[in-house]
Amino acid sequence: MKTTLTVNGQLRHLDADPRTxxxxxxxxxxxxxxxxxxxxxxxxxxxxxxxxxxxxxxxLSLACMHDSDEVVTIEGIGTPEHLSxxxxxxxxxxxxxxxxxxxxxxxxxxxxxxEVEAGWPSHVSADVTAKQDLTVEEISERMSGNLCRCSAYPxxxxxxxxxxxxxxx
Amino acid sequence: xxxxxxxxxxxxxxxxxMAEAGDAKFLSGGMTLIPAMKTRLAAPSDLIDLTHIxxxxxxxxxxxxxxxxxxxxxxxxxxxxxxxxxxxxxxxLASHIGDPAVRHRGTIxxxxxxxxxxxxxxxxxxxxxxxxxxxxxxxxxxxFFTGLFETALEEGEIVTAVTFEVPEKSGYAKFPNPxxxxxxxxxxxxxxxxxxxxxxxxxxxxxxxxxxxxETALATSFDAKALEGLSVPSxxxxxxxxxxxxxxxxxxxxxxxxxVLAANx
Ligand SMILES: Cc1cc2nc3c(=O)[nH]c(=O)nc-3n(C[C@H](O)[C@H](O)[C@H](O)COP(=O)(O)OP(=O)(O)OC[C@H]3O[C@@H](n4cnc5c(N)ncnc54)[C@H](O)[C@@H]3O)c2cc1C
Ligand code: FES
Ligand code: FES
Numbered sequence: 566m567k568t569t570l571t572v573n574g575q576l577r578h579l580d581a582d583p584r585t586x587x588x589x590x591x592x593x594x595x596x597x598x599x600x601x602x603x604x605x606x607x608x609x610x611x612x613x614x615x616x617x618x619x620x621x622x623x624x625l626s627l628a629c630m631h632d633s634d635e636v637v638t639i640e641g642i643g644t645p646e647h648l649s650x651x652x653x654x655x656x657x658x659x660x661x662x663x664x665x666x667x668x669x670x671x672x673x674x675x676x677x678x679x680e681v682e683a684g685w686p687s688h689v690s691a692d693v694t695a696k697q698d699l700t701v702e703e704i705s706e707r708m709s710g711n712l713c714r715c716s717a718y719p720x721x722x723x724x725x726x727x728x729x730x731x732x733x734x
Numbered sequence: 735x736x737x738x739x740x741x742x743x744x745x746x747x748x749x750x751x752m753a754e755a756g757d758a759k760f761l762s763g764g765m766t767l768i769p770a771m772k773t774r775l776a777a778p779s780d781l782i783d784l785t786h787i788x789x790x791x792x793x794x795x796x797x798x799x800x801x802x803x804x805x806x807x808x809x810x811x812x813x814x815x816x817x818x819x820x821x822x823x824x825x826x827l828a829s830h831i832g833d834p835a836v837r838h839r840g841t842i843x844x845x846x847x848x849x850x851x852x853x854x855x856x857x858x859x860x861x862x863x864x865x866x867x868x869x870x871x872x873x874x875x876x877x878f879f880t881g882l883f884e885t886a887l888e889e890g891e892i893v894t895a896v897t898f899e900v901p902e903k904s905g906y907a908k909f910p911n912p913x914x915x916x917x918x919x920x921x922x923x924x925x926x927x928x929x930x931x932x933x934x935x936x937x938x939x940x941x942x943x944x945x946x947x948x949e950t951a952l953a954t955s956f957d958a959k960a961l962e963g964l965s966v967p968s969x970x971x972x973x974x975x976x977x978x979x980x981x982x983x984x985x986x987x988x989x990x991x992x993x994v995l996a997a998n999x
Contacts, residue, residue: 566740582737583738583739583740583781584735584737584738584771586768605772606769606772607765607769607835607836608913608914610833610835613835619809619838620834620835620838621835621838621839622835622836622839625763625764625765625768625769625839626764626768626839627740627761627764627768627781629740629742629783630740630742630761630764630783630785632742673834673835677834680834685813686813687829707834709833709834709915710832710833710834710835710836
């Protein structure tokens with residue numbers, strides 16, 4: 566099945582079995598192994614990528630469903646030489662232990678901060694029309710799809726708060 | 735996952751024609767169908783992708799009549815400004831489905847067609863007396879949800895929209911499973927021209943159902959106090975590792991009280 570994706574700004578072509586999930590296409594066909602496979606069932610968020618501006622679980626989508634879509638993965642968010650503000654904050658705040666959930670956490674948090682910027686409310690938001698303050702409760706709800714077996718949650722929240730608090734990311 | 739052919743449909747007619755071949759299944763958000771195919775609980779020969787059909791997406795409101803296209807994702811229901819002004823209970827319900835990544839892909843059409851006994855939407859549609867519109871006919875919610883993962887849909891029939899009249903008052907409360915967020919018990923209450931209707935999801939061993947004792951109590955007085963001291967039978971309730979039938983019976987009354995409080999604002 567011929568599929569064309571824009572991945573991290575680059576046109577990528579693949580010819581894979583229709584069963585290939587977006588996650589497997591990224592990891593096994595395009596050699597972008599940053600996105601991780603935790604559960605393969607939509608429950609852990611390790612495979613979170615941003616498609617057409619929205620974070621989704623890449624394990625629950627087929628690559629061919631996304632023909633002509635724009636995909637951003639952890640590799641597109643920053644590089645070891647040029648970390649994004651969130652990547653740097655995860656390092657500074659020790660927002661991980663084993664690091665397996667981290668690419669998903671950072672992709673999810675990157676999209677989440679854009680959602681807040683765009684004024685998308687969450688169900689814990691007291692005032693759904695005002696711009697949100699990122700309280701711990703707000704962050705926990707908005708990041709609820711990303712699990713961390715090492716339970717680095719307090720430091721993940723600190724890292725996100727750090728970046729949310731500064732004007733420029 | 736077994737081998738499967740993929741087809742992208744551009745219209746409902748297109749999709750209906752594609753479904754005539756083999757043992758086809760429609761693919762919406764894929765939040766249930768793809769995991770089911772991975773575990774081989776589902777093994778269609780052909781997948782008909784509905785996610786690129788624009789006529790299936792969007793919410794239209796005319797007076798108090800709301801119509802939601804089957805392909806509308808939970809996120810769009812949760813955040814629709816006009817819908818929130820008219821029927822906040824449904825936006826509240828949608829905002830509590832799974833997590834953000836699930837809400838960005840999962841659709842109302844997929845949810846009703848799947849009729850998971852712990853899904854949220856079926857309770858709202860049953861309580862509000864909604865109509866499920868397909869490419870062939872219109873089906874009342876009462877007749878649509880027929881059992882565990884069972885609906886009135888025929889082979890190859892496509893849900894295109896759901897439509898309902900917004901009740902005078904409505905509210906939803908669920909006790910979520912802390913891991914999946916599916917309802918361990920969810921109660922939707924609606925007070926409208928047909929009186930008070932109370933629908934329960936996540937608890938019945940045959941899927942979503944209306945609770946007569948709660949409807950009777952609330953018909954007298956649409957107030958959480960009217961449910962004080964009331965208990966409902968635990969017969970025909972689900973028992974699993976999360977909760978016993980007796981615990982769910984208790985949750986039904988507790989969630990109903992909260993739903994009425996929410997409905998009364
Ligand atoms: C981690 C996780 C947590 C979740 N939590 C919740 C929750 O808290 N509450 C809740 O209610 N749900 C929950 N869900 C379910 C999810 O929100 C979706 O509603 C559900 O998976 C089905 O919608 P879908 O669009 O993904 O359908 P799909 O998975 O694409 O399809 C489901 C079934 O419906 C059929 N179908 C799809 N569209 C149509 C159509 N238009 N006409 C006819 N048949 C059709 C398919 O053939 C398939 O059999 C959760 C899912 C996940 C993965
Ligand atoms: S691997 Fe996709 S959610 Fe766990
Ligand atoms: S750092 Fe190990 S799973 Fe999160």
